[in-house]
Amino acid sequence: MNVLCVVAHPDDEVIGVGGTLASHAKRGDDVHVVILSDGVTSRHDSITEEVQAEIDERRGRAKEACEILGASVSFHTFPDQRFDTVPLIDLTQTVEAEVDAHEPSIVYTHHHGDLNLDHELTSRAVMTAGRPQVGTPIRRVYGFETLSSTEWATPEPSNAFQPTSFKDISESLETKESAMQVYQRELRDPPHPRSEKSIRQNAEVWGAKVGFDAAEPFVLLREVRD
Template sequence: MDSDTHTGGAKQSGDDTVLCIGAHPDDEVLGAGGTLAAHAAQGDEVHVLVVTEGSTAQYDDPSMVEQKREEARACADRLGVGEVHFGDLPDMRLDDVPHVEVNAVVESVVERVEPTVVYTHARQEVNRDHRAVYDSTVVATRPGSGVERVLAYETPSSTDWVGGGADQFEPTLFVDVTDHLDAKVAAFAEYESETRAFPHPRSEESLRARARTRGAAAGVAAAEAFCLVREVRETP
């Protein structure tokens, strides 16, 4: 795994160490950007892992790999993320990569960071890279890993395009991101290569609309939605 990381400052004094895992640059902010900003604001140590290089399947230009990394670093700064880790596996080809190799990338960062809270892709995804990352996250955060909570996030233009013949993303937990929605939108805007015009799900208008919809379901102005994958508690 590429050891390149982005460091945004000293360790904070919060109770949790947070790791958000995404298959591609921008997945982390689309799925959990407001929540990551909230963690950072309360003093938690926040990390992001981008598993693939995020460009070769879309662009015939090697320089795009570094551009995506620069965008990921800029996005992290907006959210207050401390470090961005890059796995550098092939974009849109994780279904051709042996499962143990994807596991190794995720496990190495989990072992290094020692997170208490992990966010990852949902299993209900059109994108096969996302599903592969979910499977490897479940392996890397298995009981005994020290991870106390694993939550799966939705990814606009993937989770919502699954179709009626498959299991759908059904959130079981909502995070109030009312105070952090602007930070999420500004952070996503750093991904100039990934933003789209409305009504595409990866537009500013759509991101705000999704947050309002999830917020209405939870009784707040804006929210991000998650499925609880696993939680270990010392008390009931």
């Protein structure tokens, strides 16, 4: 089985779906991660040599994290925290090209109601690129939560994260944590939701809700059955 994970920034793939991707890889599935932005340039006024070095370093960390998960990874250069300045068709065509290259039957992406606009537009681009046309390989599209983004959105019925599917990651939680440790610069101290402690506790709480030691929750955005 081919699996595609499309995210806005380096570390989103681990926070949101790292345990699930590791589980896919462990059972022999081909797993590929698409990262649309560098996650760095919004913090700076211009791209200096130092900023470029930071971008390269974070991409290096993303490669290391994905290697731990058992996934390959590709990078794109959409403007960090400025996806709303880019025509949606550009995002969509980028995702379409990745779908053509990897022919996934399952796609994971951000929850469409996240506070982070890059996440929201990534989800929309994936849903557009993954529309159920004749010949598409995609059979299921899942939306995942991203701690410190999903739960901080303005509460509205239209953007609530109400998971309908859960993956047991009891055996892959440690792999997820090892991959997350690569992103030390992005981690915060407890009780911040993007801390190692909170990430583990969140997985354990979702697991307890569905009878596992740890789980990752998803919204099934689309399923096409033969």
